[in-house]
Amino acid sequence: MTQIKDLLGADTVIRADGRAVDELRPIRITRHFTDAPEGSVLIECGSTRVMCTATFTTGVPRWRKDSGEGWVTAEYAMLPRATAERTDRESIRGKVGGRTHEISRLIGRCLRGVVNMKALGENQIQIDCDVLQADGGTRTASITGAYVALVDALRWAEQHKHIRSADRVLKDSVSAVSVGVINGTPMLDLPYIEDSQAMTDMNVAMTGSGEFIEIQGTAEHRPFNRTELNALLDLAEKGNKELQAAQRAALALD
Amino acid sequence: MTQIKDLLGADTVIRADGRAVDELRPIRITRHFTDAPEGSVLIECGSTRVMCTATFTTGVPRWRKDSGEGWVTAEYAMLPRATAERTDRESIRGKVGGRTHEISRLIGRCLRGVVNMKALGENQIQIDCDVLQADGGTRTASITGAYVALVDALRWAEQHKHIRSADRVLKDSVSAVSVGVINGTPMLDLPYIEDSQAMTDMNVAMTGSGEFIEIQGTAEHRPFNRTELNALLDLAEKGNKELQAAQRAALALD
Amino acid sequence: MTQIKDLLGADTVIRADGRAVDELRPIRITRHFTDAPEGSVLIECGSTRVMCTATFTTGVPRWRKDSGEGWVTAEYAMLPRATAERTDRESIRGKVGGRTHEISRLIGRCLRGVVNMKALGENQIQIDCDVLQADGGTRTASITGAYVALVDALRWAEQHKHIRSADRVLKDSVSAVSVGVINGTPMLDLPYIEDSQAMTDMNVAMTGSGEFIEIQGTAEHRPFNRTELNALLDLAEKGNKELQAAQRAALALD
Amino acid sequence: MTQIKDLLGADTVIRADGRAVDELRPIRITRHFTDAPEGSVLIECGSTRVMCTATFTTGVPRWRKDSGEGWVTAEYAMLPRATAERTDRESIRGKVGGRTHEISRLIGRCLRGVVNMKALGENQIQIDCDVLQADGGTRTASITGAYVALVDALRWAEQHKHIRSADRVLKDSVSAVSVGVINGTPMLDLPYIEDSQAMTDMNVAMTGSGEFIEIQGTAEHRPFNRTELNALLDLAEKGNKELQAAQRAALALD
Amino acid sequence: MTQIKDLLGADTVIRADGRAVDELRPIRITRHFTDAPEGSVLIECGSTRVMCTATFTTGVPRWRKDSGEGWVTAEYAMLPRATAERTDRESIRGKVGGRTHEISRLIGRCLRGVVNMKALGENQIQIDCDVLQADGGTRTASITGAYVALVDALRWAEQHKHIRSADRVLKDSVSAVSVGVINGTPMLDLPYIEDSQAMTDMNVAMTGSGEFIEIQGTAEHRPFNRTELNALLDLAEKGNKELQAAQRAALALD
């Protein structure tokens, strides 16, 4: 990481919460957070808290019938007071907003990226990520937590003989983290206060083997060049490795 | 309580979870469960877990303007996997279901029943009750927890000079509990397994001074008579007294 | 009734419409109000007028298939100018309001409370209650009128050999009435003007044999105690007996 | 009418209900059908029964503000069991159907066609036509009945000094009737049984002075030629004259 | 046409775009406008431009199953900036407006009026008319263009052996044109500027053999009499003949 800091002059940057620019917020993953779901995880990344559940059901949607393959979907939502100001419920407004749709689809793609649909067979897993408290990085925390819930649901399905082997369904693990450029400095894992100042903002989902599943970089406020991109990807790689260690530690606990 | 048991032959009844017929499930009230809301409470009644937040905002809806009085509303919702089988999100379905509407309105009426709207002034409190895990009694747990969140929001408003005094706004406290007749025996605080067998099912909201705010008794399966009603109300009175003790204990902790 | 009046000092109360506190408004039940439905009733309670139809269809919703049992549902709605000010149509607004949902569910539960679903067999009855003119008590008038429409629909089904016997399907009759405390005085059958002043407001549905199907008491404005509750239930019992006499008289006319 | 019959060989036609081909069904117009609306009319054309209310409110929609002119709109709906088979409520379906939209717009145009918007001033009249029983011709009955409700609302507004003169607002009267070609024979005022057999179907709204406000002819099943069109228009002219006599008679009753 | 002009004094009228009162705007019909649909037509009537596609699918909606007959439906929509001011998308508003519904239904009826449903067999044709640019007469242009797309879809279906013969399915051709009375003068094919001034406005759909499929005449601003009606119908007949020549010319090009 040193050359990045040199390159961008970030080595003297002090973040509001005292972290180094390449340091994750404290992460806590609680499995079996609630009793009913096949997988139920509370993930906390700093003050961001997301409840991720995985529902395993036999059978697939109609368009997938007789394909021999399974399906994985995800839905993301925020509780009304996850945020500093109350947000109206989308159920009351009668429609799902664009941001919610965008994030739900992102989570679904990331998880499908590590699932072998043939090995899953004609079964469906529905991921629900509900944000209890939002302080930046809710979509990446959702992906990281949802993976753990997914594993638990697959283990449950293996125990209940719905699938032969959870391990065969999982092609790899997946986690995600946000990175961004704040005042010219690339930083890892942005809380809300930094996120809202970021000129460039990127969410990076990676597999346990270090490859990319999703890269979503946005530069609404100032475009970024190839050098900055590479610095951000380096940070994301470091962050995802640490998140995957936390996932493994949590999953080893049983 | 003895004469009720005699009357109805319930003294030998053993409940699935080992409780006596007039015994509440273990109750736990956690204040300041999340950081952003003015009041944020996690209430646990046995396995039922509801997150109740209270949002204080200055100003009132348009129809209430220039009345000198405030307003209190409530919204109730269940997370998709609060239940044994996953429930579709109402946001995705594009409409709020009848049960959700009914319960939201009930919670709102109960809280308004103990609030002095003149003392609140032209301010609004929005209660959100989101069920993380459902095992019967989610609407009554919501009321009991929401009252604590309401008090915290009013204390916050007093500290921030939005109201003169939280105590003057509160005319009384309120809690609620379910009672029902299972196989002919009146019982207190029904978990899901009992609730689904109940011939008669009643939710009773009471003030700290022992009066009724709401009585909702339903006998879809077998009508009930005046004697049974009185037995149920006695149980509800006992349960509410204990819930109010738990509310007071939680609110004394600051 | 005398001891109630003594207790509460109500014996000198004069109501705006000249009724005694324990007196129903004039009730009129017109059967065969329209031609198409299997049961079609216009019920008038004072100025409140509700058209109640019962639609009998063979077969049940999917979740009820192969249960050998039938199903009864209800929908309630108000015409836009049933009220002093015009209310926007829920069809135009694109969603059903909370009050409508709450009342529809109440009516459905009350009717199901007197129907033997096994005897009904796999048939469905849909009740529609449309308020032509609203002057308080529209939900209780709906229940009282809907019962008569239900009986007509069952008689039709018996004649058309869809069920063996209407009498076997009906476990009992059901009617409902509102009661409330106005300025400290319990009163029976509140028109709109009284309803809006009521400190406590209760809707009580009872069977012909004098038992309770639903009790919904609300005390948004002032909580009520056990003594007041008992006085209200006495009034409701008297009112429901008279409503059931009117139902019997109407049903004897064929 | 004779030459039409000659032309088309209809003089020996016997209609199911015994009417002549150029004969209206019995018409009954009941004013002040309900108490709350400024105009409230029940119109019965044979078995078709529509409740038409007119709501007068001061002020106009925003887009009409400061124009010095008023506005008239209409909404049409069918109660679920107005028809032989129950129709789902549009409120429950969450959207208004095409047929409902089409008819609501037709009624609105017809009434606006006889209203002097300048003389109405910045006031609004909302017409609601709710079909209690449908046996063909519900849209034309709605127009005919709505006109009477409109007059009553304007008379009310004159009495309450919201407008200077009801007569000045009304440029003319309006009524409407359906005509159609059944098995080659043009007929007046089709009940449902004829309507569903009609090869050509036309709704004609005319003013009291005998001019056209709306002509809507549809020939989904067999196109029609100029001769048939003229025969249908002659029938419609005769029918509308009689309907206008009924309107005048009803309005003279006060 | 001369006697009409004499009658109404229109022979000296000069229209804004220099046309005679009985003259169509330039018409252009482009077949195979896009590649995917079975029929795809761009129709231009003056500045009005509508893209009409016809989708042929085997099978019919459930209510039509086992009837041996096909079905034809149509949907009409305007792109947001087809008009001088941007119109909000109906998808974003969450509901289809009344005007859209009305026009979609009109187009569907006109096309069904020339289709032999038995010869179509259990196949469905969905017409989509999307207005790229609106300058009056979008609904009539849609009908005229949709007919050509329909023919192409039927020819495709014949080639692909889904139907025996396109010609047998088509009972006739259909086109439509608007006519109206502007300042007392009947005119053919109104652009937006004239349409908005029209006192009477009529859309007339006719078959190739000169009969009427739909007549929709509206006189919101001034009623019209039989003489004017006849003048308008004469104009419509002339216009439709010319439009049908254009249809034939386009269809001959293959």
Added chain:
Amino acid sequence: MTQIKDLLGADTVIRADGRAVDELRPIRITRHFTDAPEGSVLIECGSTRVMCTATFTTGVPRWRKDSGEGWVTAEYAMLPRATAERTDRESIRGKVGGRTHEISRLIGRCLRGVVNMKALGENQIQIDCDVLQADGGTRTASITGAYVALVDALRWAEQHKHIRSADRVLKDSVSAVSVGVINGTPMLDLPYIEDSQAMTDMNVAMTGSGEFIEIQGTAEHRPFNRTELNALLDLAEKGNKELQAAQRAALALD
């Protein structure tokens, strides 16, 4: 580009449409495609055809008032038969789908990324991208075409004195292109047939000065590594340079 081909062994790859792996499809940009909008562009990339309009309105949404800054939004939609199989209209379904939301938001962010909101002043530009024909890359074609429409709208606004200078509002130009890995070979500008086979799929929006505005890479089917990412970004850079040349050429034509 040669070293990429060497690296990935792609130099012998033949694409279905005969293009080289780093070759764009033929691009055509038609300005002033329709008359009403301030900017109206038809962009064709191979068979993909998108109509992009830009609507300039003075004033901004309420949340932006008194900020001195403008706003730019975008909406994307597909006509029903843009695709091989007809897609139901989102207006009829009553809700906007996730994909539509996601793309609309992407287009909006890309355009805002090159607009100086202060120089725009309190004015709003609404971009509408409607896909007439879809053959892959509709979202990137929308961005590329929308930029040209945006420029035209700003030029219009400058001419009409709503803004001082179009050039000052534009910080840079923007275009976008898709790239992807097909059977291990990185390729530029994927048509539908390739897109559906892509293991990795990336949309890259770049400014005229060669920086990134948005990178969205998705690897639902096979994760990608840093080397592949770099190859894809090289291709995207080449493609965007060519697209920007086409934009400049089109904008020079006036």
